[in-house]
Amino acid sequence: MKTIIEPFRIKVVEPLRMTTREQRERILREAAFNVFNIPARDVLIDLLTDSGTGAMSSLQWAGIMQGDESYAGAESFYRFQERLRELTGFEHILPTHQGRASERILFELVGGKGKVIPNNSHFDTTRANVEHSAAEAVDLPIPEARDPQAFHPFKGNMNVEALVELIERVGAECIPLCMVTVTDNTGGGQPVSLENLRAVRAVCDRYGIPLYLDACRFAENAYFIKLREPGQQGRAVRDIVRDMFDLADGATISAKKDGLVNIGGVLLIRDPALAQRADALLILTEGFVTYGGLAGRDLEAMAQGFEEVVHEDYLAYRIRSTEYLGEKLRTIGYQIVEPPGGHAIYVDAAHLAPHIPRHQFPGQALVCGLYRQGGIRACEIGSVFHGGRGATELVRLAIPRRVYTQSHIDYVVEASAALFECRHTLVGLRMTNDPPVLRHFTARFAEVR
DSSP: OOSOOOSSOOOOOOOOOOOOHHHHHHHHHHTTTOGGGSOGGGOSEEOSOSSSOSOOOHHHHHHHTTOOOOSSSOHHHHHHHHHHHHHHOOSEEEEESSHHHHHHHHHHHHOOTTOEEEESSOOHHHHHHHHHTTOEEEEOBOGGGGOTTOOOTTTTOBOHHHHHHHHHHHOGGGOSOEEEESSBTTTTSBOOOHHHHHHHHHHHHHHTOOEEEEOTTHHHHHHHHHHHSTTOTTSOHHHHHHHHHHTOSEEEEETTTTTOSSSOEEEEEOOHHHHHHHHHHHHHHTOOTTTTTOOHHHHHHHHHHHHHTTOHHHHHHHHHHHHHHHHHHHHHTOOBOSSOOSSEEEEEHHHHOTTSOGGGOHHHHHHHHHHHHHSEEOEEESHHHHTTOOSOOEEEEEOOTTTOOHHHHHHHHHHHHHHHHTGGGOOOEEESOOOSSSHHHHOOEEEOO
16 A cells, blocks of 8 residues: 555644744744754644654553552562563663663763774764763764765664774773664664674674664664565564564663653663662662662553554554655655665755855754744754764654654645755854753854855
8 A cells, every 4th residue: 555554543632833934933043043942832843853752552551550659669660671571581671761861871880981882873862971981982884874875775784894993903902892773863764784783793702892782763673674684574573673682782772762652761781790780870870770760650651662662563654654754855856865764864954055064054054944944843963963073964854653644744745845945045054152062952053144
């Protein structure tokens, strides 16, 4: 069938507020041209992030009513623990309030001055937590990942040869762990193959380095493996997920992505000694090990979400609906990161607005243009996001899970088409402040006229 049918029925609706072009212009200026500063009530279609912005199912809401709010040993924790053990095979499972809390605990334990953390591509909070520990974050993507137009079924793969070169150069003793992000968010939501994970695992074994996953979108990655990797087509996504985790010594997970919840995270560790240290740090900063800074009701919602995310009718809808947006934008004339990713479409802003130099942030200019045109909020993944270190000027249209229908996406397409026709009017920006960490969240801008 050509029609992308949402595999759910809608029980509860939330009204959206319409705004005029004049209102949006005023709102944008009051926000200093940073859409993170715009109140959600003034956004019509919110594609800023897919993190924690999804809609929960009726069974998740029902689970919330079962939440056991005991401080220690709550039944909700044991249901959550059982689901994660079944899904991942890990014994030591720590709940946290979100993914960056898992990252902070992990890198406070293994990072530090003189340490190097390789990754296919660090996302912003991962890099920030690595660098906050005084360690160095190193990205090792394959060459195709640096070219938005290159077609490769697994552009999220790590460059295994570059990993070996890094280890030989700095020494295995300086690398406390190697991390692979699945899917690769910074690189366009691109998946990593099982073959590549096994190759990275082999290198790590050769040098005695633990392998960790940044597994925020593990289910989407597994579905891409099922679709694209030879020999995987007849397998269940649940089994592919288990293969991925079986290759790892640990993982950080933001449950706000493939946990299908609005808050929550997970830290998985195999090493008993490291797990014991993580327990102590979690108690110090998050809460007791059976709640990790979360309410029991949140643990119930996570337990159910981690079950629903590996349902293949959901994943087929999720991947295909994202691909639909990419196809439509490509037809209009937008250059996107190819092939379309799992959770978002990434538009090449430098290609769209060649009249805006890199130091005037073409990605941020496109973000502002989308909000002006249709009240659509997107996220810059370029010079602002990367602090000038990135090679591409991208804008991410991240699709919340189970929130918008096809007609909402068609509206995004229509607004994008109208903006494309007047793309030469997009205006560059200058930064009026430069925050030292994760600057895209709080930076302020002025137009360059």
